[in-house]
Amino acid sequence: MKLTQALGQYLELYRASKCSTTGALARLNRLAADAMPAAIENYKANATEPYETRLAAMFAPDYGVNINRVDIPADIAASFRCGVPQLNSLLVVVANDIFHATDSLSKNMPEGMQVKSLRDDLPEEAAAYLFESIKPAYPEVLANSLMAHDGVYIHVDRGIDIEKPVQIVNIFSSPVAMLTPRRVLIVAEENSRVRVLLCDHTQNSDVQHLNSQVVQIVAKAGAQVELYDIEESGAATNRVNTVFADIHKDARLVLNSNFLHGGVSRNEFIVNLEGDGADANLSGLGICADKQMLDTRVTLRHNCRHGNSRQIFKNALYDEARGFFGGKIIVEEGAEHTDAAQTNRNIIVSEKARMQTSPQLEIYCDEVKCSHGATTGQLDERAMFYMQTRGIPADEARRMLTQAFMADVVDNISFEVLRQRLHILVEKRLSGAAGSCETCATSCRGAN
């Protein structure tokens, strides 16, 4: 199916139905509708990207869109047992695409912070950020913008340091195949700090979902924004996720994305280092089995002096899983003293798994230090043998080595509760123990 048809069906739906949104969201919908035809026309899929994660393929199924805002019940309590418990967080639950504030959120909201629905009155500045996401190069973001009718807005005042993380639990629950457009906008004013944790869960795992997500991050001078993402959804839940981050002078972004379970997941991170001394630390891991597919794309643009960026992405592929990593570092003219490094390492465990990697450097400035490294291979055979001679069975040795392989991504997380939890989640995923939550569809499996 062509992109024109795949996305056109949603444009038609938008035009045919009565718009239920108001204010900034209504304007966002309209802007997207106007920009869509030309964006589709001009869009060219990269010849080497996998067919399954091309936009035309991902949006092709005839998903329903809850444009009439029918209330679909979601068992919030059931999902809450999942994810990262014992986390003293400010909890937001997004059931499909609808924002639900929890009691703990309103009771514990720190001074200088706002966490609210995008349907609420938005300051003009916030609305302007939303409209900035309308870019012809990203038809998937236009599709999301076209249908967005709710979302989460997080704002931290100047100089405020919020220790407590905001946890956004995304629950997918629908009796019929559905596309849920989800939005998150995070604005950190000067010298503030905020941590956000996103967790994806599917409640009825046999129904097809498309999770269309757009996250926008603005870190103003000296601010620090940390975004953590754990994808643990059903095998029939696909995801098209786009994260835009603009990092200003001396500001810092930490972005960590973990795929533990799901269907076909496409994640694009577009990070702009806009102010001198801006810093970005991106990391991610993927454990893919069955016919799962993880597609990670990074465009990291250095457009400032003394910018620093680090990226590390690791994948382990089992069964017939496929992985794709496209990482681009662009250093613009004048971006002197840039220091950029990217690492992508992959293990192919099973005969039918496949990994494609395309790391790219585009450099237009000479005062730079840039590197990328990519490897695709297997676990170290010498290490395997050494462990076996010490009596550790092959399966366990393999699991321990795979966990060790993933360890530096997890250790990279400075958010301690999450780091410890993620170590356990990875271990569980690799050892095939059932997840602690029944709602999550993770049918964890052993490392063969």
Next chain:
Amino acid sequence: MSEELLKVKDLHAGIDGKEILRGVNLTIRPGEVHAIMGPNGSGKSTFSGVLAGDPRFTVTSGSAFLGDTDLLALSPEDRSHEGLFLSFQYPVEIPGVTMVNFMRAAVNAKRKYLGEAPMSAADFLKLMRQKRAVVELDNKLASRSVNEGFSGGEKKRNEIFQMAVLEPKLSILDETDSGLDIDALRIVAGGVNRLRNQNNATIVITHYQRLLDYIKPDFVHILYKGRIVHSGGPELALELEEKGYDWIKQEVDGE
């Protein structure tokens, strides 16, 4: 239970189709220390690798029994569980796996194989502490990744520490002396001697007499071109030290 702890008969093995061991015969009884010496490339490390089940090598014929157990039929881990220990010439670095996790996995796998319950965390830590003393291994090494960033001496002491923890029936020390200074050598050898008893046995593979000053062998074998071409008592090692390997080569090659 037979009298022999290890019985190797006419063992042939090689790598990538190239034959390296061409019929090794060796019998070891409990309580004995055997030294295997030989020039470079004679097959010493292949022999230890084959006994431990290194997948790089292929056994083409012959047999190797540990007690009544057919070693060649077992996976490397089961050979370990049966009581075979190999101290590697080049211990492998495993980034990201801590020594503690590594040893706990090893100990509990063996207990499971023997039908015992896993060791409690407290007992395990006690065991580690106790065994570390054998080779004067620093406590800090325990929290580091396996062999990563260890000095040459630390790596070899770490091997003997693991041997102490696993209490094998048969230990093979593959060139444990290579890259060690005298002090480290003394510590390592002291550890080995402390672990010796009437029920276990040791194979010391070495190029030099030096190590045998510290670990006294009962028998010395010379491996050359994939065969044991000479066996004798400890005096053979001294003779080799004095005369080198040339006379052996001449004797075998008939020149």
Next chain:
Amino acid sequence: MNSNQEQNKPEGCDIINRATSGEYKYGFTSEIDTDIIAAGLSEDTVRRISELKGEPEWLLEFRLKAYRYWCTLTPPEWAHLRIPPIDFQAISYYAAPRRKKAPESLDEVDPQLLDTFNRLGIPLHEQKALSGMAVDAVMDSVSVKTTHRERLAEMGIIFCSFSEAVKEYPELVRKYLGKVVSYRDNFYAALNSAVFSDGSFVYIPKGVRCPMELSTYFRINAAGTGQFERTLIVADDESYVSYLEGCTAPMRDENQLHAAIVEIIVEERAEVKYSTVQNWYAGDAEGRGGVYNFVTKRGLCRGDYSKLSWTQVETGSAITWKYPSCILAGEGSVGEFYSVAVTNNMQQADTGTKMIHIGSRSRSTIVSKGISAGRSENSYRGLVKVAPGAADVRNYTQCDSLLLGSHCGAHTFPEIDVANNTAVVEHEATTSKISEEQIFYCNQRGIPTEEAVALIVNGYAKEVMNKLPMEFAVEAQKLLEITLEGSVG
């Protein structure tokens, strides 16, 4: 280094004249009578080229098929290059030095032509060419003279111009032509297949080690022409050949198009070493003129344990678009790619390689060193692909870029596609600026900056330069220095 090379470099064997200044030394035009057919491309042009060359019917058919296919294509746009629109109807597709019949001896070769090659330092006089190198010189579109043929023939080695090969060894040419690079491969391959004029043909029989370096020397001379040569090398079982290719063109204000094809077939346990020093005219400092170098080079390692090694030093051309590749079909076959690409002023290069692993236990190594200066753009583009059935494949890629100046670009676009769980593929890339400490250290020892840069760049490129046959290495080193003159300070 090859054992069959002379230790002392005899006079006159320089592939490229020793150069002493930064100006392009090969920019003279020769006043030679040339047969040029009218500009423009049509079926008639294709038929006319074939007729001029007295070709058999099957070859004309091949050309026509390619031409018809080409008509359906548009030039590729995926490279990181800005290519001005090319008017394919404004190019003359055939230019030949005028002569009545093939020269029997050097005495019959146009003295002006001999003079041209002498000025380039190409030894066509065999008595002078003691260097152990056989040369095929291609002027504009036509092979002028191949040396050492008799000696090679004694060993069963065929080394001749493509046109002669078509006449004398039609079965061989027909068997292999277009088998590695199909006319459907890409836009420029289709164009070349339709209008190619000449080139070199090499056949090394079973078990023969070619005793000397085989070399083709290309020169574009006539104005308003393109050069479309084809090289076909077949190395039969257990044979070996080292092949060198050099190129120059006069300075002209307009751009000249060079769209060549190189096809190599390597049979069981055979080895082919293919070295290129590419020094086409790069245009002036403002980017006027220069050659568009759009080349398709590919080798098929068909036999088990066969080996193909590409080494290239790319210093010339206004725009370079080429990816010498290896299809590693044989079990245990080996592919290598060693490249130094230097761009200065307004030059653009998009070059790299493809290693397609189909055979089990096949191995490949890629070492690419890019150096950008001035306002140039220099990209590495590569593909390493491991097919599902290819077990125990190994690849190692090292890809470095060096930037001299703040207005140039250095880019890296590798693709890695692994569909086998026994493969190990590693890619490392770095981009850095020439180290100021190193330059200062040289300065302090009395070495001027320009010289220091040459020194450092040569050190940086050494790993690749060492792969070149000795005759080429010295010249290539000089070329690097010349290309970069005036780029720093």
